[in-house]
Amino acid sequence: MAEGERLIPINIEDEMKSAYIDYSMSVIVSRALPDVRDGMKPVHRRVLFGMHELGVTSNKAHKKSARVVGEVLGKYHPHGDTSVYDAMVRMAQEWSLRYMLVDGQGNFGSVDGDSPAAMRYTEVRMRKISEDMMADIDKDTVDHQLNFDDTLKEPKVLPTRIPGLLVNGASGIAVGMATNMPPHNLTEVVNGTLAYIENNDIEIDELMQHVKAPDFPTGGIIYGYDGVRDAFKTGRGRIVLRGKAVIEEVNGRECIIVSEIPYQVNKADMIKKTADLVNDKKLEGISSIRDESDRKGMRIVYVLKRDAVPNIVLNKLFKYTALQSSFSVNNIALVNGRPQMLNLKDLIHYFVEHRHDVVTRRTQYLLKKAEERAHILEGLIIASDNIDEVIALIRGSKNTEEAREKLIKRFELSEIQARAIVEMRLRQLTGLEQDKLRSEYDALMETIKDLKDILAHKSRRMGIIKEELEEVRDKYGDERRSEISYVGGSVSIEDLIPNHKVVITISHAGYIKRTPLEEYKKQNRGGVGTKGTSTRNQDFLEHMFVGTNHQYMLFFTQKGKCFWLRVYEIPEGSKSSKGRAMQNLINIEQDDKVKAFICTQDLKDEDYINNHYVIMATKKGQVKKTSLEQYSRPRTNGINAITIKDDDELLEAKLTTGNSQVMLALKSGKSIRFEESKTRPMGRNASGVRGITLGHENDEVVGMVSVNDMDSNILVVSENGYGKRSSLEDYRITNRGGKGVKTISVTEKTGELVAIKNVTDDDDLMIINKSGITIRIAVEDLRVMGRATQGVKLINIKGKDSIAAVAKVMHDENDVKEDGTDIESSSEEE
Numbered sequence: 062m063a064e065g066e067r068l069i070p071i072n073i074e075d076e077m078k079s080a081y082i083d084y085s086m087s088v089i090v091s092r093a094l095p096d097v098r099d100g101m102k103p104v105h106r107r108v109l110f111g112m113h114e115l116g117v118t119s120n121k122a123h124k125k126s127a128r129v130v131g132e133v134l135g136k137y138h139p140h141g142d143t144s145v146y147d148a149m150v151r152m153a154q155e156w157s158l159r160y161m162l163v164d165g166q167g168n169f170g171s172v173d174g175d176s177p178a179a180m181r182y183t184e185v186r187m188r189k190i191s192e193d194m195m196a197d198i199d200k201d202t203v204d205h206q207l208n209f210d211d212t213l214k215e216p217k218v219l220p221t222r223i224p225g226l227l228v229n230g231a232s233g234i235a236v237g238m239a240t241n242m243p244p245h246n247l248t249e250v251v252n253g254t255l256a257y258i259e260n261n262d263i264e265i266d267e268l269m270q271h272v273k274a275p276d277f278p279t280g281g282i283i284y285g286y287d288g289v290r291d292a293f294k295t296g297r298g299r300i301v302l303r304g305k306a307v308i309e310e311v312n313g314r315e316c317i318i319v320s321e322i323p324y325q326v327n328k329a330d331m332i333k334k335t336a337d338l339v340n341d342k343k344l345e346g347i348s349s350i351r352d353e354s355d356r357k358g359m360r361i362v363y364v365l366k367r368d369a370v371p372n373i374v375l376n377k378l379f380k381y382t383a384l385q386s387s388f389s390v391n392n393i394a395l396v397n398g399r400p401q402m403l404n405l406k407d408l409i410h411y412f413v414e415h416r417h418d419v420v421t422r423r424t425q426y427l428l429k430k431a432e433e434r435a436h437i438l439e440g441l442i443i444a445s446d447n448i449d450e451v452i453a454l455i456r457g458s459k460n461t462e463e464a465r466e467k468l469i470k471r472f473e474l475s476e477i478q479a480r481a482i483v484e485m486r487l488r489q490l491t492g493l494e495q496d497k498l499r500s501e502y503d504a505l506m507e508t509i510k511d512l513k514d515i516l517a518h519k520s521r522r523m524g525i526i527k528e529e530l531e532e533v534r535d536k537y538g539d540e541r542r543s544e545i546s547y548v549g550g551s552v553s554i555e556d557l558i559p560n561h562k563v564v565i566t567i568s569h570a571g572y573i574k575r576t577p578l579e580e581y582k583k584q585n586r587g588g589v590g591t592k593g594t595s596t597r598n599q600d601f602l603e604h605m606f607v608g609t610n611h612q613y614m615l616f617f618t619q620k621g622k623c624f625w626l627r628v629y630e631i632p633e634g635s636k637s638s639k640g641r642a643m644q645n646l647i648n649i650e651q652d653d654k655v656k657a658f659i660c661t662q663d664l665k666d667e668d669y670i671n672n673h674y675v676i677m678a679t680k681k682g683q684v685k686k687t688s689l690e691q692y693s694r695p696r697t698n699g700i701n702a703i704t705i706k707d708d709d710e711l712l713e714a715k716l717t718t719g720n721s722q723v724m725l726a727l728k729s730g731k732s733i734r735f736e737e738s739k740t741r742p743m744g745r746n747a748s749g750v751r752g753i754t755l756g757h758e759n760d761e762v763v764g765m766v767s768v769n770d771m772d773s774n775i776l777v778v779s780e781n782g783y784g785k786r787s788s789l790e791d792y793r794i795t796n797r798g799g800k801g802v803k804t805i806s807v808t809e810k811t812g813e814l815v816a817i818k819n820v821t822d823d824d825d826l827m828i829i830n831k832s833g834i835t836i837r838i839a840v841e842d843l844r845v846m847g848r849a850t851q852g853v854k855l856i857n858i859k860g861k862d863s864i865a866a867v868a869k870v871m872h873d874e875n876d877v878k879e880d881g882t883d884i885e886s887s888s889e890e891e
Contacts, residue, residue, distance in 0.1 A: 084236070085235070085236035085237060088235050088236050089235040089236060089238065089395075089400055090395060090398055091103055092104075092233075092235070093233035093234060093235035093239075093240075094231075094233055094235055094238075094240055094393060094394060094395050094400055095226055095231040095233070095240065095242075095394050095395065096218050096226075096394065096395050097226060097394040097395060097396050097401075097403065097407075097408065097411040097412070097415075098218045098219075098221075098226075098411060098412065098415035099194065099218050099219040099220075099221045099225050099226070099415070100221075100224070100225030100226030100227070100228075100229060100231060100394075101218075101219060101225060102148075102231065102233060103138070104138055104140075104144060104145060104148045105148055105152065105162075106215075106216065106218070106219055107133050107137040107138045107145075107215065108129070108133055108145060108148055108149050108152065108163075109162065109187070109191055109194060109195060109219065110137065110195070110198075110215060110216060110219075111129055111132040111133035111136065111137060112129055112132075112163075112185070112186070112187050112191075113187070113195045113198070114132065114136075115128070115129065115132055117129065117185065117186045117187055118186065118187050118192060119164065119186060119187050119188055119189045119191075119192060121186060122186070123164070123166045123184035123185060123186045124184060124185065124186065125180070125181065125183075125184055126146060126149065126165075126167075126180040126181075126182075126183045126184060126185050127180040127181050129149065129185055130142050130145045130146050130149065130180050133145050136208060136213055136215075137208050137209070137213070137215045139209045142180070146180045149163055149185065150165070150169055150170065150177045150183075153165030153169050153185065154169055154170060155278060156172045156278055156279050157278065158229050158244070158278060159228055159229055159230070159244035159245070159246075159247075159276060159277070159278045159542075160190055160223070160228055160229055160244075160247060160537060161188055161190075162187070162188055162190060162191045162194070162229075163185050163186075163187065163188060163191070164185065164186050164187065164188045165183060165184070165185050166183065166184040166185070167182055167183035167184055168182070168183065169183065172279070172322075172327070172328050172359070173327065173328050173329035174327040174328075174329055174330065189536070189537075190223060190537050193221070193222045193223055193533060193536075193537075194219050194220075194221040194222070194223055194225065195219060195220075195221075196220065196221075196222055197220050197419065197423050198216060198219065198220055200422075200423045200426045200427065201422055201423075201425075201426040202220035202419045202422045202423050202426070203216050203217060203218050203219065203220050203419065203422075204216070204217045204218075205217065218415070220419040220423075221415075222416070222529050222530070222532075222533050223247070223533060223537075224247075224250050224251070224254060224408075224409070224412045226242065226394060226408060226412070227244075227245045227250045227272075227408055227409070227412070228244060228245055228246075228247045228250055229244050230242040230243045230244040230245075230275075231394070235400070238393055238400055239391060239393070240391055240392070240393040240394065241388070241389055241390060241391045242390065242391070242392050242394070243275035243277065243292075243300065243324075243388055243390055244275060244276060244277060244278065245272060245274075245275055245276050246272075246276035246538075246539070246540075246541050246542075247533070247534065247537055247538050247539070248534055248538035248539065248540075249271055249272045249273060249276070249541070250272055250409075251530050251531070251533060251534040251538065252271040252272075252534070253268050253271035253272040253405075253409060254409050254412065254413060254530055255527055255530060255531070256268060256271050257406070257409045257410065257413060258413060258523055258526065258527055261410075263406070265293055265294050265404060265405055265406050268293070268405055268406060268409070269290070269293055269405070272293070272405060273541075273545060274286070274289045274300075274543070274545050275289070275292075275300060275388070275390075275543065276541050276542055276543050277302065277323075277324035277388075277542065277543045278324065278542065279321060279322055279323065279324050279326075279542075280305060280321035280542040280543055280544075281302045281303060281304055281305060281321045281322065281323045281324065281543050281544075282302070282303040282304075282305055282543065282544045282545075282546050283300060283301070283302060283543055283544065283545045283546065284301040284302065284303045284385065284546050285301050285546065285547075286545065286547050288300040288301060288387075288390070289545075291390075292390035292392070292405075293404060293405040294404055294405070295402075295404060296390070296391070296392035296393075296402040296403050296404045296407075297389075297390060297391055297392070297402070298389075298390045299387050299388070299389050299390070300387060300388045300389075300390060301385065301386075301387050302323035302324060302385065302386055302387065302388055302543075303323065303379060303384065303385045303546075304319045304321055304322040304323055304326075304384040304385070305319065305320050305321035305544070306318065306319045306320075306375055306378075306384070307320070308371040308372075308375070311362065311364070314348075314364055314365065314367070315365045315369070315371050316362050316363060316364050316365060317362075317363040317365065317371060317374065317375050317378070318360060318361070318362055318363075319359070319360075319361040319362075319363070319384065320358060320359055320360060321359060321542075322359065322361075322383075322384065323383065323384070323385070323386045323388075324388060325386075325388075326383045326386055327383075328352070328354070328359070328361070329352075330383070331382060331383040331384065332350055332352055332361060334382060334383070335347075335350060335363075335378065335382045335384075336350055338381055338382065342632070342641070343381065344377055344378070344381055344382075345366075345369075345374075345377075345632065345633070346365055346366055346368075346369030346370070346373065346374040346377070347363050347364070347365060347366070347369070347374060348364050348365065348366045349364045350362070350363055350364070351364070363378070392404070392408065394408075396411060413526065416526045416529075416530075417519075417522060417523070417526060420515075420522050420525050420526055421516070421522060424512050424515045424516055424522070425516065427508075427512055428509060428512040428513065428516065431505055431508050431509050431512060432509060433477075434505060435502060435505045435506065435509060436475065436477060436478065437477060437478060437481045438498060438501060438502040438505065439478065439502070440472075440474050440475070440477075440478025440479070440481055440482055441478075441481060441482065441485065441489070441498050442498055442499060442502060443472050443474065443478075444468075444472075444482040444485065445489070445490070445495045445498060447472070448490060450471075451468070451482065454467050454468060454471060455468075455483065461483055464479075464483050465479040465480060465483055466479075468482055468483070559610065560609050560610050560611045561577060561578075561609065561610055562577075562578040562607065562608070562609055563575040563576060563577055563578060563607070563608060563609065563610060563628065563633075564576045564577075564578050564580075564605060564606070564607055564827075565605070565606040565607070565608060565614070565628070565631060565658070566605050566606075566640065567605075567606075567640075567643070567655060568639075568640065571642055571643040571649070571654060571655065572639055572640035572641065572642055572643070573631055573632075573640050573641055573642075573643050573646065573655075574631065574632060574633065574634030574638060574639075574640030574641065575610075575628060575631045575632070575633050575634070576633070576634060576635065576636050578607065580635070580636040605827055605829060605866060605868035606658050606660070606868065607868070608628050608660040609628065609660075610627075610628050610629040611627070611628065611629070612627075612628050612660045612661065612662065613625065613626075613627060613628075613660070613661045613662070613663075613664055614626045614627070614628055614631070614658055614659070614660060615658065615659040615661060615675075615692055615695070615714070616647060616649075616655045616657075616658055617655070617656060617657040617658070617659070617677065617702055617711055617714040618649060618650075618653045618654060618655050618656060618699075618711065619653060619654050619655075619656045619705075619710035619711050619712075620650065620653045620705055620710070620711070621701060621702050621703040621704060621705040621711050622649075622650075622653065622699040622700065622701060622702060623692055623695055623699060623700050623701075623702035624647040624648070624649065624655075624695060624699045625664075625692075625695035626646060626647065628660070630646070631646065632646075643655060647699070648698050648699060649699070656710070656711050656712055656713070656714075657677070657711065657712070657713050657714035657715075658714075659675060659714055659715070659716045660716075661673070661689065661716060664689075664692075664693040664694075665693070667690075669689075670688070670689045670690040670693045671688065671689075671690050672718065672719070673688075673689040673716055673717065673718060673719075674686050674687065674688055674689060674716070674717050674718070674719050674737075674742060675687050675688075675689055675691075675692060675702070675714055675715070675716060675717075676714070676715050676717050676723060676737060676740070676765075676767060677702065677703050677711060677713065677714045677715075677749065678711075678712050678713045678714075678723075678725055678752055678762055678765040679703075679705065679706075679709045679710060679711055679712055679749070679762070680709055680710050680712050680761040680762050681706070681708070681709040681755065681761065681762070682725065682751060682752050682753040682754065682755055682762055683706075683709065683748065683749040683750065683751060683752060684723065684725070684740055684749050684750060684751075684752030684765075684797065685703050685740065685743055685747060685748070685749025685750070686717075686737065686740045686741070686742050686743065687702070687703075687742060687743055687744070687745060687747075688742055689716065691744070691745050692745075700745065701745050701746055702714070702745060703745070703747070703748060703749060704746050704747065704748040705748070706748060712762055712763075712764070712765065713762075713764060713765040715765060715766075715767040716767075717737055717767050717769070718769065719737060719738070720737065720738070720769070721737045721767045721768055721769045722734055722735065722736055722737060722767075722768045722794070723735055723736075723737050723740075723752070723765065723766070723767055723768075723797075724765065724766040724767075724768060724775065724792065724817065724819070725752050725753045725762050725764075725765050725766075725801070726762070726763050726764050726765075726766075726777065726804055726814055726817035727753065727755065727756055727760050727761065727762060727763065727801065727814065728759075728760055728761050728762075728763050728813045728814055728815075729755075729756035729757065729760045729807065729813070729814070730803055730804060730805050730806065730807035730813075730814050731753075731756055731800060731801040731802065731803060731804065732753075732775075732777075732792060732801050732802065732803075732804035732817065733752070733753045733795060733797070733799055733800075733801035733802070734768075734789075734792040734793065734794050734795065735752075735794060735795055735796060735797040736794065737767070739796065739797045740752075740797065750797070750798075751797065751798040752797050752798065753797070753798065753799065753800070753801055754798060754799060754800045754801075756800070763813075763814050763815055763816060763817065764816050764817040764818070765817075766817055766818065766819045767819075768789060768819050771789060772789075772821070773789060773819045773820060773821050774786040774787060774788060774789060774819070774820055774821065774840075774845060775787050775788075775789055775791075775792065775804070775817065775818075775819055775820075775848075776816075776817070776818045776819070776820045776826070776840065776843070776869075777804050777805045777814060777816065777817050777818075777852070778814075778815055778816045778818075778828070778855065778864060778867045779805060779807065779811040779812045779813065779814055779815060779851075779852070779864075780811075780812035780813055780814075780815045780863040780864050781810065781811055781812035781858055781863060781864075782828075782854055782855055782856045782857065782858045782863075782864060783805075783810070783811040783812075783851055783852045783853065783854055783855065784843070784852045784853065784855040784867075785805065785843065785846045785850060785851075785852030785853060786820060786840065786843050786844075786845055786846070787804070787845060787846060787847060787848040788845055789819075791847065791848040792804070792848065802848070803848065803849050804817070804848050805848075805849075805850070805851060805852060806849055806850060806851040807851075808851060810851070811851050811852070812863065815863075815864050815865075815866075815867070816864075816866070816867035818867060818868075818869050820840045820869055821840065822840060822841040823840075824840045824869045825837055825838065825839050825840065825869065826838050826839075826840055826843075826855070826867065826868075826869055827867070827868045827869070828855060828856050828864060828866075828867050829864070829865050829866045829867070829868075830856070830858070830862050830863065830864060830865060831862060831863055831864075831865040832859075832862050834856075834862070836855075836856050838855065840869070843855075
């Protein structure tokens with residue numbers, strides 16, 4: 062250790078604590094948070110003060126930005142030059158600040174996120190509104206503090222006439238806190254402030270009649286008012302912003318034209334991300350996107366496909382892109398150097414308080430100056446009344462000092478008055494000048510009286526604040542840019558999606574799509590069928606389901622998990638398209654497959670979910686019943702629907718009312734019928750009870766039917782295209798867990814059983830082969846037979862093809878029955 066040095070042992074924990082607190086307080090107070098009075102952070106305040114000191118006012122020529130940055134950096138702001146220049150650039154961007162404070166000349170960036178030119182290329186000067194923020198700064202209206210090297214003084218706050226924090230907002234991240242304040246319309250803010258001055262007990266609801274909502278520089282639409290109300294009342298809220306879009310026809314094609322985008326959205330990024338969504342087929346209905354923006358304004362054109370519904374595409378743009386974004390309001394500002402959460406009334410209150418302080422100090426300063434001048438004038442008037450004696454006295458003095466002392470002694474003057482008389486010019490001896498002195502003195506006395514009256518009466522001071530605010534409003538006030546949509550917020554995408562019937566198909570490899578039901582045509586029994594879908598090699602259609610766009614879809618996987626989607630969220634595809642991989646829509650595991658679906662109504666309807674049940678069956682014959690309420694809150698990653706034992710998998714899930722009967726059918730041709738009430742409701746994690754005993758080791762359940770309508774028939778289909786319908790009464794009710802009775806005579810010709818359905822004459826049957834061939838036939842064409850027969854041929858199977866899945870669909874009177882001879886050949890490739 063060097064001589065004279067000593068070690069001071071300290072506790073590292075205490076040192077870290079105090080050092081970090083010092084650092085965080087420095088960031089909070091001196092960098093990241095705005096002052097509630099002028100709405101400025103230190104860097105912005107220093108930029109404006111530096112420009113004021115340089116004299117770069119709105120009526121002077123622009124000066125190089127580097128000159129201003131150097132001034133601010135060298136005198137007041139001991140940080141990087143980029144921080145100063147970036148702050149100044151933002152003050153000159155019309156899309157960043159609602160009321161720009163700096164008048165920039167040169168490249169100051171763009172709304173596409175382009176960088177501004179370097180500071181050596183751009184030029185700046187103050188705007189008129191900034192001059193009103195600096196007004197009266199030289200009249201001792203605000204406190205000053207020493208700069209970083211204690212050589213100069215800088216203002217702690219600006220004596221602004223503009224409610225800066227409300228009109229331009231602020232955003233900043235400090236340590237342990239952040240602020241994000243939206244801009245507002247100056248006219249509205251001034252009107253609200255005037256209303257507050259008239260009545261200090263005004264309610265926030267009344268203030269909101271003047272200050273209606275934030276007003277963003279980029280315009281747009283404030284969608285829904287709840288967030289605005291929360292922000293005004295509590296200081297926190299989430300404001301949803303939408304771009305302004307209209308639907309127009311351009312060159313015979315329908316287009317969505319966007320003329321305004323939400324605040325702080327990068328236009329180029331938004332267009333690029335939208336294009337990516339279109340290319341990835343996540344956003345459909347758009348054929349191309351053009352950016353036609355120019356100096357006249359913004360214009361983004363989304364050209365729609367011919368079959369797209371413009372309102373639906375627009376709503377999807379709002380849902381999936383930055384064309385709708387949210388602004389999270391967090392009104393934290395420094396009040397007396399301490400961070401505080403503020404509501405609308407607080408913000409106005411502190412601004413008015415600041416203005417009152419400024420007006421008081423300005424009046425005191427003017428009074429002091431007026432009294433000093435009046436004091437000098439009194440001396441000059443005495444001198445002009447006794448001018449001959451004064452001249453003789455001065456001429457008879459050896460020097461100025463002696464003359465001053467003689468004047469003080471002779472006329473009982475003060476030091477200041479005597480100095481003014483000695484320094485008086487000869488021209489002030491003329492009669493005209495003497496009259497001027499007296500009239501100036503009289504006017505000053507009136508001014509002094511008036512200034513004292515202002516200081517004595519608060520109402521006078523408030524009157525001045527109001528006048529100055531009205532002047533500011535008349536000078537800089539303008540119309541709102543952001544529209545307010547009061548009805549927004551609760552309108553969902555489904556309101557714009559027609560509730561049409563659709564066919565949902567899922568292939569063996571997990572590809573899903575929805576197709577309008579009208580695309581499928583009805584045929585006579587025994588037809589060859591139409592090509593239903595193009596699938597990948599060795600893939601085939603496995604599931605078919607009919608629902609409507611607004612219904613909820615519950616997906617049950619073979620591992621016993623449940624996922625949730627709205628039907629309209631399933632991508633639409635034509636009858637021949639492949640569809641979208643299920644993994645892109647729900648977070649399903651790689652080795653899992655969707656095995657069952659349920660279409661439900663509103664999952665938020667308590668009566669509905671409490672009076673319905675989900676009954677499930679596994680391949681090994683287990684059944685389980687659970688209340689639908691248990692599945693009304695699915696999560697993104699799915700929830701457990703049933704615990705599946707080893708070597709088993711979930712096969713079916715049906716929605717019931719609790720009073721139906723359940724039928725299970727086995728591959729070996731046996732089936733069982735029992736009352737649903739025989740299985741008690743269980744929790745989601747239970748594994749269920751035995752429903753049917755398997756016929757042999759390789760036997761398995763092929764389907765489950767939940768019967769509510771006792772007049773319905775049971776239809777069974779075998780893999781080689783044979784099927785029949787039998788009366789429900791042919792199957793006697795037994796206890797669950799039995800071996801069951803014969804439901805079809807399984808032979809080599811028929812093949813094993815593949816499906817069991819409950820049907821009526823009002824149903825149609827959709828049969829899908831593994832090769833992708835589909836046929837739709839009317840159930841009424843099939844006669845009722847005994848349950849032990851092998852049935853009739855439903856579809857002609859070619860070669861080694863076999864039936865993959867069977868689904869029933871509703872009768873449609875508008876369907877055209879086609880003759881089997883007109884159907885395209887199954888050997889034809891698409």
